[in-house]
Amino acid sequence: MKRKLLMFSILLFFISGCSSNKKDTKNSSVERVKTDPSHSVASEIFSTISEEMDQSVSQEKVHSEKNSDTQESSVSVNINRRYTEVEKRTISNEFLEWAGERATMGGMAVNDSYFTHGASGRGDWYAMTTDGQHVLVQQQDPTIRNGKDIYSIHSLGGVVFYTSKYGVTGLSDEINDQQNHPSTATGFSEVANPDKPIVKYLLADNGIVYEFQGTASFTSGFYVTDDEGNFDYWPTEQVPFFVSEDTAAQEELQRILLKYN
CATH class of the missing domain: 1.20.5 (Single alpha-helices involved in coiled-coils or other helix-helix interfaces)
Incomplete structure (x- = not known):
């Protein structure tokens, strides 16, 4: 026993x-x-949106612009194309309109204030990617390097997804509402729920949407070179953007860029 x-x-x-x-x-x-900074937060945030809905919306848009499938569209985009400032604003605004619909379905708010900054030196503002490349976001002084462009990737614009403290969903400009005390210092802190992800999408001229889970700061995810354009200005490790797993967003940027290629 x-x-x-x-x-x-x-x-x-x-x-x-x-x-x-x-x-x-x-x-x-x-x-x-x-x-894990390379984990796609967006793919989880928008998991409530059915795959069928994403596919039908994407296919309808692609066929209305160009009678080709997504793979053919990707190949057709000229990754060496340099866009004017007017074209960049148009591309970013069109993507923002699309993002507004997607944010509504995901119960989030979205804004195009993905980057801005206060006083800084005259160096370039840039983002890092997981493969070590630098994405030019803002060139403050063209005389650095005598105007020579050393960047292989350039930003076309971007958007920020967040969960509003006030229940606002979709395309929102609440960050600029005076009652929310807007300022460069406060960033999204006055309107975004701090317990929820703040996700930045960076639209690049190589046809890729990069993603970053940031903070309420407008400069979150971005860095500035020194006054001579050197990238080792930041003493600590730089957290990179990664290629977003949001396939619908990738397809949408490709669709928009096809208009310019």
Whole structure:
């Protein structure tokens, strides 16, 4: 009898240990997702939007502009194209309109204030990508490097998805409402729920949408060179943007850029 009780106790201990290990593994996986900067937050935020809806909207837009599939559209975009400032604003505004509809479906707000800054040196503002490339976001002084363009990727604009403190969804300009005390210093802190992700989409002229989970700061995810244009101005590690897993967003940027190629 004692032997049976002993065997039973050992069996219970083994089962309990296995259950605990599974729980720990699950928790470590969740923590890894939260801290991994290359994890696509947007793919989770918009998970409530059905795949069928994304596909039907994307296909309808693509066919209305050009009778070709998505892969053909990607190949057709000229990655060496340089866009004028007017073209950049038009492209970014069109993407913003699309993002407004998507944000509404996802229960979020969206704004195009993806980047701005206060006083700084005369260096370039840029973003890093996970493959180590620099994306030019703003050139403050063209005389640096005598106007030579050393960037292979340039920003066309961008958007910011966030969850509003006031329940606003879709395209929103609440960040500029005077009652919300707008300023460069406060960024999105007066309108965005701090417990929810603030996600930036950077539209690049290589036809790719890059993503970054940032903070309420307008400069979150962006860095500035020194006055000579050197990239080692920042003493700490720079957190990069990564290629967004939001396939609908990638398709939308491709569709827009096809108008200019």
